[in-house]
Amino acid sequence: MLTTLIYKSQLNPSCQSLSLISLVEKARQRNSALDVTGILLFNGADFLQILEGPEEVLEKLFCKIRSDKRHHSVVELMRDYGPRRRFENVGMLLFDLLVDSQKSVLSSVLRYSKLDYYLAAQDRVFKFIQSFITREQPTRDGAVFLPERWKLAPEHAPFGKCINGPIDNQVCQFALQPIIEPTEGKISSLEALIRGNDGGSPERFFSAIDQDKMYEVDLQTKAYAFALAEKIGIGDHKIAVNLLPMSLVNVPGAVDFLMDQILIHGLQPEQVVIEVTENEMISGFNQFNSAIKQLRAAGIGLAIDDFGSGYAGLSLLTRFQPDKLKIDREIVSDIHLSGPKQAIVKSIISCCTDLEIALVAEGIEKIEEWCWLESAGIKRFQGFLFSRPKLNGVGEIHWPQFSSAPFLSD
Numbered sequence: 130m131l132t133t134l135i136y137k138s139q140l141n142p143s144c145q146s147l148s149l150i151s152l153v154e155k156a157r158q159r160n161s162a163l164d165v166t167g168i169l170l171f172n173g174a175d176f177l178q179i180l181e182g183p184e185e186v187l188e189k190l191f192c193k194i195r196s197d198k199r200h201h202s203v204v205e206l207m208r209d210y211g212p213r214r215r216f217e218n219v220g221m222l223l224f225d226l227l228v229d230s231q232k233s234v235l236s237s238v239l240r241y242s243k244l245d246y247y248l249a250a251q252d253r254v255f256k257f258i259q260s261f262i263t264r265e266q267p268t269r270d271g272a273v274f275l276p277e278r279w280k281l282a283p284e285h286a287p288f289g290k291c292i293n294g295p296i297d298n299q300v301c302q303f304a305l306q307p308i309i310e311p312t313e314g315k316i317s318s319l320e321a322l323i324r325g326n327d328g329g330s331p332e333r334f335f336s337a338i339d340q341d342k343m344y345e346v347d348l349q350t351k352a353y354a355f356a357l358a359e360k361i362g363i364g365d366h367k368i369a370v371n372l373l374p375m376s377l378v379n380v381p382g383a384v385d386f387l388m389d390q391i392l393i394h395g396l397q398p399e400q401v402v403i404e405v406t407e408n409e410m411i412s413g414f415n416q417f418n419s420a421i422k423q424l425r426a427a428g429i430g431l432a433i434d435d436f437g438s439g440y441a442g443l444s445l446l447t448r449f450q451p452d453k454l455k456i457d458r459e460i461v462s463d464i465h466l467s468g469p470k471q472a473i474v475k476s477i478i479s480c481c482t483d484l485e486i487a488l489v490a491e492g493i494e495k496i497e498e499w500c501w502l503e504s505a506g507i508k509r510f511q512g513f514l515f516s517r518p519k520l521n522g523v524g525e526i527h528w529p530q531f532s533s534a535p536f537l538s539d
């Protein structure tokens with residue numbers, strides 16, 4: 130299928146001897162043989178390339194280009210299908226803004242295209258080209274947060290030892306996972322993740338419970354999370370627990386129960402954050418709203434979990450503003466490679482900045498994901514990269530350490 134792929138990237142600063150002319154010459158021959166057109170724009174620091182050709186061929190070629198050390202921060206912006214090519218099958222063309230003016234580059238690109246000016250003005254591909262050409266400043270993204278400048282150093286978490294097995298006659302256990310602020314070297318909070326007494330997943334634990342007892346059990350288990358926090362001595366750190374929003378509505382006196390348990394276990398309400406998921410909130414929002422008010426009045430914090438994975442997305446924030454918003458792991462995964470994901474996260478950051486809502490990126494597994502998100506302005510992170518959930522305690526935390534010279538990979 131005829132495919133159009135657009136990506137942007139940055140010239141590798143350590144690449145002194147880049148000869149664009151020879152790169153283009155070789156690429157032109159290869160592309161012609163593969164029935165691919167590669168329009169390459171360069172502004173002295175950044176590249177924008179439009180590749181047109183058969184889908185499987187482009188996929189393989191893009192894999193090679195992405196790992197080419199002559200550039201870095203390769204981000205896919207668009208992948209689309211169409212009935213005809215926008216450009217003649219010219220193999221490869223370079224448009225260098227260091228050599229030619231914006232105006233002449235724009236008209237040359239148009240000359241090689243099959244679209245007339247009017248159609249090009251409405252075309253998404255040409256809009257990418259136009260904004261690249263007319264952009265004032267080349268990007269200097271991630272100068273500090275380059276993945277090769279960071280390595281992770283493990284450290285024991287400043288809490289008591291893990292306890293053995295479930296406390297007393299509890300029906301479940303909890304694994305704790307820190308949410309950290311890497312550049313401050315600070316633990317922001319601990320999330321308590323429910324596990325069965327055999328260590329099994331939350332899904333397995335809840336599937337064994339009668340449906341009509343679900344909300345009661347859900348609420349009751351929070352007491353065990355607070356008990357664990359007390360046992361391992363979380364001091365003045367915060368503890369976050371997940372709660373089905375309808376547990377607050379369906380179990381009489383739910384907020385009072387939570388408050389009692391918080392105080393019994395030597396915690397302050399301000400140390401506790403209740404995490405609810407976006408999807409669950411939407412289904413029973415009106416009833417849930419009154420329970421939220423009670424939690425707020427008691428001083429307990431509220432976070433929206435898995436933000437972006439449901440249907441309401443940003444519009445949810447018009448009705449309810451939590452203290453904290455956790456961006457769903459699906460959006461965060463491989464964000465350094467995806468233009469659409471980056472655009473979405475930038476809009477979430479801007480929205481939360483205006484509303485003074487703290488943001489957490491969860492599910493971080495790669496240093497590249499953290500580097501992109503940190504340079505975009507996110508400060509709090511949770512994920513296997515930094516620390517795995519640990520049953521009945523807190524595991525080692527792997528803190529990023531900076532070096533002005535790139536670390537050599539092991």
Ligand SMILES: Cc1cc2nc3c(=O)[nH]c(=O)nc-3n(C[C@H](O)[C@H](O)[C@H](O)COP(=O)(O)O)c2cc1C
Pocket residue numbers: 138152155156157159160167169176178190193194195197199200221
């Ligand atoms: C910005 C940039 C654009 C590139 N565009 C192409 C291209 O359109 N076609 C191509 O064959 N190689 C292109 N290359 C070179 C490839 O990354 C790679 O060197 C080439 O496909 C040869 O790979 P191989 O030696 O593994 O076969 C480009 C490299 C860079 C840095």
